[in-house]
Amino acid sequence: MAKKKLIFYQSIAEISEIIEILKKSPYGTYFIIVTGGKVLTNLLEKIKLKKDFGVKIYEFQALRLKNPINILKMYFRFNHSRDAKKILSFRYQDVIFFNYSYDFVAPIFLSKINSKKISFVNFYQRKFTNGKPKLKEIIQKFIIKILHKNINVKMLYDKKYEQIFFFPRDKKIKEISKTNKMPKPIFDLPIPRNNKKKNIIYFDAFEERIYGTSFKHTLLKIFELADKADLNIIIKKHPVSNLSECVNYSKKWSYILEPFPIELYKLRKVEYVFGLSSLSLSKISEKYPKIKVFSFLNLLKVDKNTLHMRKYLQKMMKSGIIYYPNNFNQIKEIFTIKVK
The missing domain is CATH 3.40.50 (Rossmann fold)
Structure with a gap:
């Protein structure tokens, strides 16, 4: 065999x-x-x-x-x-x-x-x-222990990512490097074939539930600027999250609703991609240097450990640039809109 x-x-x-x-x-x-x-x-x-x-x-x-x-x-x-x-x-x-x-x-x-x-x-x-779990995670650990009965697994709480980590005991595990290669794209983007506009993709992961009104107003203002730049807006839904309510199914925009990674889509007609803290920003920045990539983390009027998110995105790529505009004029410059 x-x-x-x-x-x-x-x-x-x-x-x-x-x-x-x-x-x-x-x-x-x-x-x-x-x-x-x-x-x-x-x-x-x-x-x-x-x-x-x-x-x-x-x-x-x-x-x-x-x-x-x-x-x-x-x-x-x-x-x-x-x-x-x-x-x-x-x-x-x-x-x-x-x-x-x-x-x-x-x-x-x-x-x-x-x-x-x-x-x-x-x-x-x-x-x-290592950190101290919250009540929710304590309950989760108690339930999971039933499923982990008679197996040798250590459960610990990670305070930075606020998640339970599961470590098999008595197993020799070797850490190896990832290949960091992009697969061959196989899916077409959901845009009309005769559409001659430039395209921008926004990665949504239902962040509106976390950041609220600040998120909504900021995102819709970016969409307004994209319209002024004559861009076709494509919204990429997160594989397991709902869409943010402010971008939930409008005829004004195109959508990628299938839960497949963006690297499996043909991006040759894409000029810009943006989001908040999606790992896709790092992937696109590294593998498609001609595409302008930006995050609007710095535009939100809230403090949600944005520096940690920026460092993490940077760590996930070996090359490329992600822009972090501090105001809407800088987004206009990205879109090559004349700043007044």
């Missing part, structure tokens, strides 16, 4: 790394366990990884913890289902995962898996900072 390898697909953006990993191995080498939601499985099917690389895909999705029945369903699925037993029956040459946070499912398998080695790709370039 050929040597098998295993990948945990934990968050939508990791697809670029997964594709590069698959390219380097013989056909039929990899199993993929999807732990980040049905959206991720749909993407794998759409880009035909089964056909192109012979991967075998398993779903072990996290369900809502508020429902006690879901907890029972997950406990059985993760520990006693036919798929779980099959996954655990192999000795793998390598097991690869991408993050210690968000995903409480992967640690269940990582703690039990029989593998020659386990590799961690620090895709999000994070370092753990």
